[in-house]
Amino acid sequence: MYVKMDIYIKPLSSDETTLLYLKCLFNEVSICKHILHYKKSIEHEETMKYHIKRWVNIVGLYMFDSVKYFGNSSVILNANIYTVQIDINPRFYNITGISYQIINMIHQLVKIFNTKDNRWLKYQDKLFGILSDKIMDEMKY
Numbered sequence: 001m002y003v004k005m006d007i008y009i010k011p012l013s014s015d016e017t018t019l020l021y022l023k024c025l026f027n028e029v030s031i032c033k034h035i036l037h038y039k040k041s042i043e044h045e046e047t048m049k050y051h052i053k054r055w056v057n058i059v060g061l062y063m064f065d066s067v068k069y070f071g072n073s074s075v076i077l078n079a080n081i082y083t084v085q086i087d088i089n090p091r092f093y094n095i096t097g098i099s100y101q102i103i104n105m106i107h108q109l110v111k112i113f114n115t116k117d118n119r120w121l122k123y124q125d126k127l128f129g130i131l132s133d134k135i136m137d138e139m140k141y
Contacts, residue, residue: 015040061092066100073101074135076127084134099139102132 012020015036022032069088076082085101087093092100105128112121 057095058092061095062100062103065089065092066104073104074131076131079127082131082134084131084138086135086138090139093139099132099135101135105132 018039019032019036022035023029026032026035065087072085072088074082074084087099087101092098109121109125109128112124
């Protein structure tokens with residue numbers, strides 16, 4: 001009678017796989033570990049540069065545009081009347097695909113959420129949803 005035994009073998013991590021390949025090329029483990037450390041430091045530096053660039057391009061533009069053009073925003077006059085203004089400077093929209101006005105509305109909803117006023121939150125969320133759809137429709141053209 002044959003009994004099948006399943007043995008779990010943990011898959012190698014990316015670093016372990018790289019180390020195995022390096023050991024095939026170099027017989028000295030310390031050299032392999034030094035190369036692996038150097039590789040990881042280069043990857044870390046590239047990752048940091050990428051995230052810093054994204055921070056500057058996205059958050060920096062949002063902060064600049066939302067503060068500079070604050071008075072030129074879309075407005076909800078009542079539940080049926082909305083005045084829609086496109087972003088004066090579309091740089092943030094061009095990078096993210098979303099208007100900075102919508103980010104401002106999300107921040108306002110978070111503030112309302114923190115007050116625990118669920119009825120007001122649901123009402124504002126409904127109105128902001130309609131307004132944000134209208135803003136995005138205008139921004140696309």
